[in-house]
Amino acid sequence: MNVIEFVRYSAWVGNKRILHEIDLPIKKNAINAIIGPSGSGKTTLIRSINRLMELVPGYRYEGDILLEGTSIFELDVYDLRRRVGMVFQHPNPFPHMSIYENVAYGIRLHRLARSKREEFERVKKALEMAALWEEVKDRLDEKPGRLSGGQKQRLVIARALAVEPEVLLMDEPTASLDPKATTRIESLMKELSKEVTIVLVTHNMAQAARVSDYTAFIYMGRLIEHGPTREIFERPKRPETEAFLRGKI
């Protein structure tokens, strides 16, 4: 089943066309990887889904993106971003808030808890889902500054999960982490994909092959090929895909 569907979606920033008529389904409760060389439009694609592209001056689009059959451009952006969470390349916890407040921020923003007790339970659940609870349960009032890079990244994953999104966008979530932290985030993604649909942008092909269920290959703003990850990696249909997988693009 498709949670998200790109329908002839094109994007421009100023006069520059970034994406060309993308038709792409995103499968429910699976890890959907988007791979491609730098500058191919991966980040624009993923940032279109939660309309974060609208922060970019000069952005405009054609076509449509559907979330459960409804155009995201007709949804209230505030509701859209509750339903579609995001994790960024660099861990970006709010530096002035405590670990607890970081996770509680979205809950408070969307008024999802009716009592302090309920808020705490939701924060705890989100931290448990992000496999961080055991490490931070005794220091919830501390600022996130002293956490390791991997812990910070799991903290912002918890922050995104706390509002119970249907989709989690992850834009190169391990690019700034060491191999050990990367492995942890990858197994976490696998675990999470049972309940949440994950869209993973990565330029690390090995990562896409390891964790994803479906892969889409984007090159120069065009969707070249997409399908189950194993098929894409073992029997690519298009010469560009094969060239990319062999490191020639």
Add this chain to the structure above:
Amino acid sequence: MERRNKERAFGILLKLLGTLAALPIFIIVAFVVYNGIRAISRDFITKTPQGFGENVSGGIAHAIVGTVFVMIVASFIGIPLGVLTGAYLSERKESKLYRFVERSVGALMGIPSVVVGLVVYLLLVVHTGPCAFAGGVSLALVMRPMVSESTRVALASVPQEIKEGGFALGAKRHQVLVDITIPAARKNVLVGIVLAVGRAMGEAAPILFTAGYADAMPRSVRDPAPTLPYIIYVYALYYPRDVYRLRARGASLILLAISLSFVYLSRRWRYERYRIRKILSVGR
């Protein structure tokens, strides 16, 4: 060998230039302390002037209180205006109004403060008479561009990724500004405010026309308010007696001490910038 000597010579030159740059502050502080310390006493700080001419006694408490009055008014007007302008300038880069506001703030910073004083005199003082309120208004105009510029820089230095973290959770523009950007830059905003207040406090020119002068303690913001820079000026130039010169030196020492403590305060907070950076520093 020769290259090494050159490098050493260059190092010594740099050290020399660095020392030279630090020298004026020591000269000024030493000079003011040396000349002013004799004037300082408990009465000098806590009492108003008594008697005239050679027989003057008491202190400059009226000018300290007057300075506080003027600065309270200036802060109440200048800080909110400055912070709001700075927030606007850091957030709304794409709007057409932006360039207009940016330029007018820049221009305001370039206007000599004596002209600011004169304008406030013509628009306000002719109606109210010289008073602490008018003095505060003129200093608010001097402070505002300083506060808005430092606020703009402080807010702009909050990494875009942190603000995007808020947007991605569904926060609206004003929520990101109020919940995330301003608190994350809080200390740097405060540093700018403290420095601007310190600078404005030492300004004499706009006060000349607006705050007025009296030998008595101001009772409200509608009274003429003697201020420290003003009495330094008056005592040093218009009362050609040694006893007044000494009072001017004592007042200089007090003003310098207050100003430097503001600078010190702002320095202590400045480290915060690195903490915000540190949080994003993984793997960079």
